[in-house]
Amino acid sequence: MKTSIPFSRFADISRHAGQRPIALWGAGNICTKTIRRLPDSDIVICDNSANMWGGEQEGHPIISPELFQKEYTDRYVIICTTSFAEVSEQLSDMGLTAQKDFIVSPVLNDLRIIDELETIQCQLLVSSGAQPSDDPEAGGGLYQLDVKGTEWHYKKVLSGCCHCIIEVDNHLYTVDDERGILQLDRDFNVIRNQPLPTKSRGHGIAYHAASQCFFIACSLLDAVLVYDRDLTLQRKIPLSVKAGRDEGPFHHTNDCCIVGDSLYVSMFSETGNWKRDIFDGAVIEFDIVTGERIGTPIRDLWMPHNIQFIDGCLTVLDSLRGGLRQNNASVIGEFAAFTRGLAFNGHLFFVGQSRNRNFSKNVGVSKNISIDTGVVIFDPETKVSRFLQLPSKLSEIHGLFLL
Template sequence: MDINISEKAWTTWQGLNKAIQGKEVVFFGVSDDWTGKTLRNTLIKEFSFVDNSKTWQGAEYIGAKIKSPKILKENVKSRYVIISSSAYESIYPQLIEYGLTPGDNFCITPALNNLKVITDINTHKARILLSSPDHKIYSQLDNSNDVGGGLFTYDIQSHECKKVLDGTFHQIVDTGKSYYIVDEIRGICEVSKDFELKDSFGVEKGDKPHGVAFCPKRDLVFLARTGRDFISVFNAKTKKIEFDILFSGKMTAAKKPGHWINDIFVNGDYLYVSLFSQTGSSREGVFDGGVLQISIDNPKERHVLMNDLWLPHSVCFFDADICVLDSMRGHFYKTDKNIVGEFFGFIRGLAFDGAYYYIGQSETRYFDRLKGIRKNIGMSAGFYLFDEDTKAAKFFSIPKLRQVRSLCVI
């Protein structure tokens, strides 16, 4: 049974001291730890106990009598009940049944506020749309079912992971009416909200596209031709190229990509680009990664917003803040200076539902590069639910995948 605990049941030490003024204080639950912490942090001088355990009822604890909780059905307004047990999820509905109101007549001791973090995360409901570029050869190597890459939905309550579309998919963009999802073979895939492929366009030989973005103001779709080191801009209606955004002439000479453009994102009048090498030198082992800002109306107007990123992915905006994943180091940046989270795998794919962030993690392939830098290198594919405030993170493993590429809350 799902227990929905009101936010009013949780309080601070200051709030508790105010609530107990002029009231008879009753602790629900005999606990040396939680009761002791509560007494040390409040102005409580006189108190009694109630406990559901009949072995405690009739006894005394730290000089106070222990009674049956049934006494709480009477004189509700004259008492204030403090839940002092880690079994608060079962005590809470009991007090509601007795006619007590959270906040007004009872609360959960602030000593248990850390457990609130766990409860909030474990009861949070969300469905995630995620992409994987896994090739089917991985399934053969793993001697498992023929899973391969594609588009998957994941319910964080039931842990059901369901494949809804085949493909070697990378970045996902939600346009509101449908999705643009980039596929290595088919290019830009327009996918309906019920995950049916409506159209695909834009791919050319050698592209190996990784990034896609949409500008609703201009009705333009952007495709990062990662294998050829440039971005093409399409009219969303005609599916025809309007113009290309070039990065350097190195591709022409070397015949191999050096910038390695990953995720792209439109915010206002600018396109934001995450790439492995700003100088186009990744072939030489120089990973001077970063984030570029490019004017959509005048692509020659460019600004370097972030430097010194190691294989960055998932540049995007939440509210006014630019966010990006420094994938090799496992750092989640909000703005160019603030590392709000650190993880121990190769992270890419970032989403937000208004309460929590979701950060994808892929199987690490770069143990040699991380030797002497990391003490723990995560291998599991899946994603994290991450609380920016408390830094709590819950990992949802998806054993049938090796690569998680992009995430979207649905």
């Protein structure tokens, strides 16, 4: 079993080490920087390189692993080499325990997130609203993406034209252009489906636990449809007075989320003028009980998608600009492609990236416009990311869901 990497802060050292003297593992520049932050003078340095043994660094002796194991295993070890994963295994094989007996020098904390991203293991459900295809690796539907460290594989588990994905009572729900609302078991079998009205194009789906109702954002209706747990249509919430006019749709709504008794809906144009090349994208709030519009908490978006409530904050993708917005709708991440599809594991964001079909609109806005499809794993604290590229024939991603 792989030893977990015990990254740390300098404040952790005295707490874990207690009264034990210190041993540093790995001579060199990182070792010197670590020594300068330590109050201890009784320090030994261990190194795996034989040509270092018997020498000194900063006045401290450099010893072999054999001598360490024979005379110094009572010391608290701070790993001072970029080979921290291998040294962690080496110390574990000596009977030492991560955190309790050794940690990685805080000087190496920049490598913490790199190690986390490169060794992450997870499963994602990826939805695509592209046209269905018989190709098992292309076309619309749901795909299971398995990530195991530096390798990742995907397979189609449901063919269709699918958009948002949510979970309610251990069942998955998505919206399909042809079949409407789909309820799936955890093996992705369709348990039931409810067709939507013709020419509605359901996209986003959210669930209100208090009323036990599903809310479906419909792009072609300029409205949100409300269904009960039996998937029976109850009512319609129009986005504006323009809803239902022959010239529509006007707002190009896509996704929605529910917080308390508020329904938040993302759309391409708040004023309903996207067909006139006015992309005043926004997130609009509605009262769930009355259906009345409350206000516009987020404006200045360009083709937004995937409005969600994450870590106590409304979070949305400013898709054409490639932005991730949170914390009073400020930009916390920027990406080089059309962003659509969003998930969060409590620490890392997973952001879908689709082939940018509107890249000419970005000229002058972005200086790096990617046309690749895939998933970005993004750490909002350090701003470090990793990209999982998917084949170009899977050109569109609409939703992400962590399994």
